[in-house]
Amino acid sequence: MDELDDLMLLTNVMNLNNGVLRPRHHRGSRTTFDRLVRSGALVRVLPGTYVDATLVTSRRTRFAAALANSPGAVLWGTDAVAALTGSLDERPFRPRERVQLAHPRGHVSTDAISWVRRRVPVEHRVTVDGLRCPSARYLAVESAARDAGALLERFLRSGLVEPSELPEMVPLFAGSAGQDARRRVVRTSVDNPWSGGERLLHALLQRHRVTGWVANAELEIGGCRYFPDVLLEEAGLVVEFDGYEVHSKPEVFESDRRRQNALTLAGYHVLRYTWKQLNDEPMVMISQIRAFLARRSATDSAPT
Template identity: 25%
Template sequence: MASEQELQRLAARQHGLATRSQLTKLGFSRHQIEARVMSHRWRRAAPSVYDVAPGSIDERRALHAAVLSSGGLSSHRSAAALHELIDRPPLKPELVVAGATFPRTLDASVHRSRTIGPKDRTRIDGIDTTSVLRTLLDLGTVVDQMTLSLAVNRAIVTRKTTVLRLLAVVDVGPRMGQRGIGPLRGVLDHFRIDREACESKLESLLDEAVAAQRLPTHRQHRASVAGRRYRMDFAWPDHMVFVEVDGLAEHTERRAFDRDRRRQNDLVAAGWLPLRYTWTDLTQRPDEVVAEIVAVLTTRAR
């Protein structure tokens, strides 16, 4: 006997959708399925996929229906939107399938791949989709470099991945036969250059702001603390105060993040006071930054 309660639970997990095989397992006969479609209680959402809650609104339903129908994964721009790496999904669902078999009447952009491994798969909001790494690799084949660069930066800044992991994907890419290797490698090369340039520019901005106020400072000051040698961007040793500038993608590697926290904790334990400033601080309020530094130095001098 068909189970309505189990159907409701299934539909809740799948954006109001159910496949023919799932309905059969729940006890619905072919005749019952067709009868509900004919009576408009259900509607066909994709080949062998039914919308069993047609009154509700769900913007991801078309994508999920295409994934269920094809047996593939949400990919490329559709996956990038699910991972929140781009702002808008494509007008037509984008999928990747293993091999060449999928419903020919499926209203979706379908990419074929022979290299979909376990690490390439994940699930977001109940939808089977490509992993962040695989998504960025695929994305480079369908978007321009600027869009890919923004997606890579979002993935790193939101800690969905790291530069090291992306570089590892690029290194093994040729063995995977991926066309997206070249675009991703190009973005990563620019990312490294841009990050270094950004950090250098930030230090220059602070240097200019400090010099404009005739505030003497020590650049790249080194101190030995807890048996370790640390370098500080700007320091006032007599006051035990130092300033660090953080780039747009600072500490994108977990080990670098942990190392920086340990370094700062060691310096604080030794009596140093840290001040940190970002690109926004130094480009939008440089005078306030210097005033804050002067105020701290004045307090520490008492």
């Protein structure tokens, strides 16, 4: 094989592996490999692991290099979240930044890699664009021991996790720290809450036996898709929770008004509640919802 053939081979391998090369896998092309290193076209980022110099700040490439250097490992933490959500390229890989990896045996963390000891079952390992990760449902339920369900809510919003998948995940973490918290989060996630406020709203409705509702069910109105926080379809009622941090943003404020107008024009009644009302005046909320349901029931049963 001449040098041109070697160069084409190595280039194709890099293209297939997110810009990563390991010389131990290409001993027959060592002369060409060494020439690329001397020219600066390849950069060593880990022992025995090199990347295309033009991709040295690419998070995808640096994650791929760490995984290539660590068979049996998977991405972990925020790095795994970035891979699963397709947000890898939002910012460059910084000097002295460490890749987060998990491995069954664990390793001593270095300047390049931060290690966590985790045994992720084979059936809950996925590959996203060449990067090994835990499945979204595995990572979200594992994280619930520390984040009160924040990651799980994010994955529910984006459709990466389905509520029906969650209960079967809890036994996988039996005996590990935070298991009681995981059980609580999963138990309150089967109704599909997309935020902590929605989680509290669902619990309030359940506690006061308000039934017949679904959370974040898709409605198509005028060619647009809407996902009401709580929908009581039979009563034609939508209950919305407005968290200040999100709903005070100008773009969300505008979107909320368009959404409410569309729902109203489609025949739905909309009741909106804030975080303060949810926490300070829960019985006012329940009374108003019950009053609406009672009025609708009386109207429906009135003789015509």
